[in-house]
Amino acid sequence: xxxxxxxxxAERGYHHGNLKEALLQAALGLIAEKGxxxxxxxxxxxxxxxxxxxxxxxxxxxDELLSSIAQRGxxxxxxxxxQAWDDGRPDTVSAFERVGKAYLAFARNExxxxxxxxxxxxxxxxxPTLMAASERAFxxxxxxxxxxxxxxxxxxxxPPAMMMALHIWSMAHGVASLFGRGDAARRKLPMxxxxxxxxxxxxxxxxxxxxxxxxxxxxPAGPPPVPPSGPWGIPK
Amino acid sequence: xxxxxxxxxAERGYHHGNLKEALLQAALGLIAEKGxxxxxxxxxxxxxxxxxxxxxxxxxxxDELLSSIAQRGxxxxxxxxxQAWDDGRPDTVSAFERVGKAYLAFARNExxxxxxxxxxxxxxxxxPTLMAASERAFxxxxxxxxxxxxxxxxxxxxPPAMMMALHIWSMAHGVASLFGRGDAARRKLPMxxxxxxxxxxxxxxxxxxxxxxxxxxxxPAGPPPVPPSGPWGIPK
DNA sequence: TGTACATCAGTGAACGCGCGTTCACTGATGTAC
DNA sequence: TGTACATCAGTGAACGCGCGTTCACTGATGTAC
Numbered sequence: 001x002x003x004x005x006x007x008x009x010a011e012r013g014y015h016h017g018n019l020k021e022a023l024l025q026a027a028l029g030l031i032a033e034k035g036x037x038x039x040x041x042x043x044x045x046x047x048x049x050x051x052x053x054x055x056x057x058x059x060x061x062x063d064e065l066l067s068s069i070a071q072r073g074x075x076x077x078x079x080x081x082x083q084a085w086d087d088g089r090p091d092t093v094s095a096f097e098r099v100g101k102a103y104l105a106f107a108r109n110e111x112x113x114x115x116x117x118x119x120x121x122x123x124x125x126x127x128p129t130l131m132a133a134s135e136r137a138f139x140x141x142x143x144x145x146x147x148x149x150x151x152x153x154x155x156x157x158x159p160p161a162m163m164m165a166l167h168i169w170s171m172a173h174g175v176a177s178l179f180g181r182g183d184a185a186r187r188k189l190p191m192x193x194x195x196x197x198x199x200x201x202x203x204x205x206x207x208x209x210x211x212x213x214x215x216x217x218x219x220p221a222g223p224p225p226v227p228p229s230g231p232w233g234i235p236k
Numbered sequence: 237x238x239x240x241x242x243x244x245x246a247e248r249g250y251h252h253g254n255l256k257e258a259l260l261q262a263a264l265g266l267i268a269e270k271g272x273x274x275x276x277x278x279x280x281x282x283x284x285x286x287x288x289x290x291x292x293x294x295x296x297x298x299d300e301l302l303s304s305i306a307q308r309g310x311x312x313x314x315x316x317x318x319q320a321w322d323d324g325r326p327d328t329v330s331a332f333e334r335v336g337k338a339y340l341a342f343a344r345n346e347x348x349x350x351x352x353x354x355x356x357x358x359x360x361x362x363x364p365t366l367m368a369a370s371e372r373a374f375x376x377x378x379x380x381x382x383x384x385x386x387x388x389x390x391x392x393x394x395p396p397a398m399m400m401a402l403h404i405w406s407m408a409h410g411v412a413s414l415f416g417r418g419d420a421a422r423r424k425l426p427m428x429x430x431x432x433x434x435x436x437x438x439x440x441x442x443x444x445x446x447x448x449x450x451x452x453x454x455x456p457a458g459p460p461p462v463p464p465s466g467p468w469g470i471p472k
Numbered sequence: 473t474g475t476a477c478a479t480c481a482g483t484g485a486a487c488g489c490g491c492g493t494t495c496a497c498t499g500a501t502g503t504a505c
Numbered sequence: 506t507g508t509a510c511a512t513c514a515g516t517g518a519a520c521g522c523g524c525g526t527t528c529a530c531t532g533a534t535g536t537a538c
Contacts, residue, residue, distance in 0.1 A: 035273070035357055037271070037273030118414075119355070121271055121273075159439075160426075163426070163427070163435060166415075166432055167407075167432070167435070167436045167439070169410070170407060170410030170411045170415075170432070170436065171406060171407060171436075173413065173414055174406030174408070174409040174411070175406045175410070177409065177410075178354075178405065178406055178409050179406075190396075190398055190399070196399070196402055196403070197406075199399060199403070200407075202443075203395075203403070203444055204436070204443055205443065206442075207438075207441065207442035207444075
């Protein structure tokens with residue numbers, strides 16, 4: 001046994017006391033550093049200062065640890081989005097904007113969580129608990145879209161909230177994974193990812209006929225640009 | 237040596253004849269199957285029916301093989317986008333739409349290329365040849381955005397083409413990586429990824445004041461919805 | 473056309489490494505009485 | 506309060522495995538003359 005290990009043991013005794021938590025933290029650090037694919041069970045144990053067999057007392061295998069991280073990630077994500085949405089205060093559009101910002105902030109500040117949730121390849125839909133957590137997070141975006149859809153200008157066709165939610169999600173995810181982190185595909189941007197996404201969402205909302213000048217729920221500024229005809233009420 | 241291996245050798249002789257190509261194909265298959273992270277050098281050799289040392293005659297290491305794949309991917313991607321754009325025929329908006337569809341089609345039909353290019357974690361910007369190929373592909377989207385920006389309705393502020401290109405890219409990437417493949421984060425969609433992206437892009441373009449009714453370059457149907465004031469000409 | 477020779481593109485055996493996993497074990501902790 | 510005992514949460518050694526990589530080698534191919 002190495003000196004370091006003896007040292008560590010001397011400090012904390014035979015039992016770790018909080019190993020499960022320590023392993024989760026270690027894994028988060030490793031994923032942030034080397035990506036979800038690069039993280040190993042043995043490494044997490046080493047980082048927590050325990051033998052490679054110890055983690056098996058807390059997780060069936062590597063995948064269960066990864067799922068736990070994703071689970072916790074979805075929960076924190078949901079909490080963050082809920083807070084950002086703040087039930088649509090002070091006005092729907094600016095609260096909606098805030099949700100977009102929160103999304104990016106999460107991807108940027110918690111890259112390990114984000115990786116585990118969306119890029120680790122764990123089958124979310126095979127794990128009911130995980131799936132439920134994921135659904136709850138998405139539900140915030142959906143609820144916001146719902147509220148937005150409800151305030152569609154009278155002359156405009158009401159866009160399906162589900163579609164809006166998926167659109168917003170894909171914009172946020174696209175910006176986050178292309179530009180939002182120290183990623184490989186990074187490229188010089190003329191503006192911050194946050195501004196890029198904000199502009200994108202505003203243009204999109206305007207395309208739906210929503211007022212985007214940030215005064216609380218004003219009248220629409222102009223008539224609908226084109227009479228509806230295609231699917232989703234989008235002119236073809 | 238196993239029977240299979242002897243058999244294979246008997247068929248093709250001592251020299252493979254086309255090993256480099258065979259390795260690239262093998263790697264593509266493996267990446268499509270197990271993801272960019274799961275593919276190994278040894279596996280590719282095995283799949284090509286050669287000894288594990290053979291690949292070293294053609295690639296310095298695993299990373300060089302991965303880069304070669306990304307390189308080729310960017311080239312095919314560029315060709316596909318060029319063809320889809322078709323220099324803006326028959327009209328800018330519908331050609332633009334076609335580019336979006338082509339993007340998704342590529343992600344769907346060539347998941348291995350797409351992974352290697354955007355999700356494998358290879359440092360694109362550290363390899364000039366690769367970076368150049370990537371730039372050429374993005375240049376197609378940018379050129380299309382440029383053309384679109386140039387036909388902004390007279391009353392509207394002209395949106396920066398670069399920003400438009402980045403927006404479109406993030407939408408396409410977002411939809412592709414969330415819904416476009418047999419991915420982990422897949423979830424039941426009320427429509428196809430293609431339709432989802434098409435609607436998203438159309439709404440976005442309408443938000444910029446572009447006519448989106450697909451008749452070749454018509455007059456704008458209505459006045460700009462809101463007077464410009466914020467950055468990028470987007471009302472704040 | 474033949475032959476000698478250089479070069480190329482493979483082989484297969486070997487290596488060190490780190491990983492995941494299992495095992496019998498042991499020290500610490502909690503609990504019943 | 507003390508003690509016996511069950512349970513829990515660790516240890517450390519060992520295993521088999523596949524990977525990346527190197528090495529001296531060898532069979533096939535191309536070329537100069």
